[in-house]
Amino acid sequence: MGTEVQADMNNGPVQETQTSGDIGGAPVIDLTGIEGPSRERIMREVSAACEEWGFFQVVNHGVDLAVMKRAKDASKEFFASPDEEKLKFAMKKNVHFHGYFNPDLMDKDVSKFSSTYEHLYYVFYPPLQEHKDRWPTIPEGFGPAMYEYVVESRGLVERILGLLSESLGVESHALFNGLKGPDVTQSNMNISFYNAKKEGEGEDQIALLGHTDPGAVTVVYSDEVVGLQVQKGDRWLDIEPTPNSLIVNLGDQLQIMSNGRFISGNHRVVEKSSKRRLSIINFYSPNMDAIIGPLDGLLSESNPPVYKSTPYRVYLDTFRQRARAQLLDTISSFKVLSLSDQEPSSESTIGTASTSSTIGESTSSTGMR
Numbered sequence: 493m494g495t496e497v498q499a500d501m502n503n504g505p506v507q508e509t510q511t512s513g514d515i516g517g518a519p520v521i522d523l524t525g526i527e528g529p530s531r532e533r534i535m536r537e538v539s540a541a542c543e544e545w546g547f548f549q550v551v552n553h554g555v556d557l558a559v560m561k562r563a564k565d566a567s568k569e570f571f572a573s574p575d576e577e578k579l580k581f582a583m584k585k586n587v588h589f590h591g592y593f594n595p596d597l598m599d600k601d602v603s604k605f606s607s608t609y610e611h612l613y614y615v616f617y618p619p620l621q622e623h624k625d626r627w628p629t630i631p632e633g634f635g636p637a638m639y640e641y642v643v644e645s646r647g648l649v650e651r652i653l654g655l656l657s658e659s660l661g662v663e664s665h666a667l668f669n670g671l672k673g674p675d676v677t678q679s680n681m682n683i684s685f686y687n688a689k690k691e692g693e694g695e696d697q698i699a700l701l702g703h704t705d706p707g708a709v710t711v712v713y714s715d716e717v718v719g720l721q722v723q724k725g726d727r728w729l730d731i732e733p734t735p736n737s738l739i740v741n742l743g744d745q746l747q748i749m750s751n752g753r754f755i756s757g758n759h760r761v762v763e764k765s766s767k768r769r770l771s772i773i774n775f776y777s778p779n780m781d782a783i784i785g786p787l788d789g790l791l792s793e794s795n796p797p798v799y800k801s802t803p804y805r806v807y808l809d810t811f812r813q814r815a816r817a818q819l820l821d822t823i824s825s826f827k828v829l830s831l832s833d834q835e836p837s838s839e840s841t842i843g844t845a846s847t848s849s850t851i852g853e854s855t856s857s858t859g860m861r
């Protein structure tokens with residue numbers, strides 16, 4: 493049914509350095525008046541952020557704050573529950589990684605990646621009924637609270653896709669329709685409860701190595717604990733949690749659809765606080781059978797396609813295979829080759845947008861979705 497789980501992968505030895513981070517990652521954009529007189533301004537700010545960072549935070553975003561709070565409270569309560577209760581919803585080997593994972597109590601290979609922190613993973617849309625038994629029923633109302641939040645955050649993503657389409661000068665449903673392909677877009681959710689930095693521990697731990705998200709748009713609802721960092725040039729910048737905000741980042745598919753105008757921002761998570769960090773991460777992705785490539789309306793003789801058009805299923809398979817082989821730059825292998833580059837085994841150098849670089853760190857492992 494065109495739904496597929498996107499699994500985390502955190503392969504190989506964790507060897508990144510320079511974890512301290514500078515302040516100032518990604519602009520904060522106020523979405524008040526998005527359907528009215530402020531639309532033009534908001535569109536300019538959002539598109540500038542997507543060109544420069546592939547990341548931004550939004551406030552007054554239209555996602556009901558009470559719904560957000562219920563989702564956050566329910567998540568915190570779940571993680572605070574006794575282990576034996578949480579384990580009732582544990583992930584099972586080779587079954588889509590749905591459910592709860594705890595690195596101290598479960599085999600590492602259950603989640604197919606060596607996560608060092610507790611998390612809950614679920615495909616939320618379209619819902620996979622057969623995995624419902626691993627969706628927590630503690631605390632009471634957990635499922636409905638999450639579902640409500642997913643519906644609201646999908647609404648936000650669709651509003652942003654409309655803005656981005658307009659800023660590209662194409663019809664306002666162009667990005668959404670491209671992502672939906674023959675059926676519907678999909679979304680899945682990871683609720684991560686990262687570890688705190690232990691007292692006396694020197695280096696900050698990298699919980700999730702530098703990566704770009706393979707899908708279309710990711711919405712991160714973080715509590716007040718700092719930890720998410722975005723790469724800008726040769727520096728990692730902390731995204732400072734802003735009260736009631738949501739963090740939005742673009743995935744590889746929007747870099748492709750915009751023909752490289754928007755970028756899929758490279759990011760990572762560092763455990764640098766004495767508090768544990770909760771983040772509710774919603775991944776909004778194309779239909780597996782959607783053919784993703786640069787939007788027709790953008791292409792011309794002077795703007796030829798930088799990327800190939802490929803079914804998302806193929807992209808995701810390649811992404812996972814490359815991640816297993818500890819390669820970070822899937823998107824570059826989907827570039828159109830220029831005639832002069834068409835030598836066997838050569839990689840294209842066309843295009844300006846690239847998310848593959850890493851800073852002062854080993855590129856041998858990465859955390860990915």
Ligand SMILES: O=C(O)CCC(=O)C(=O)O
Nearest residue numbers: 684712720761771773861
């Ligand atoms: O927890 C976060 O803030 C982001 C996590 C992330 O980048 C991911 O799961 O892909």
Ligand SMILES: [Fe+2]
Nearest residue numbers: 704705759861
């Ligand atoms: Fe990510």
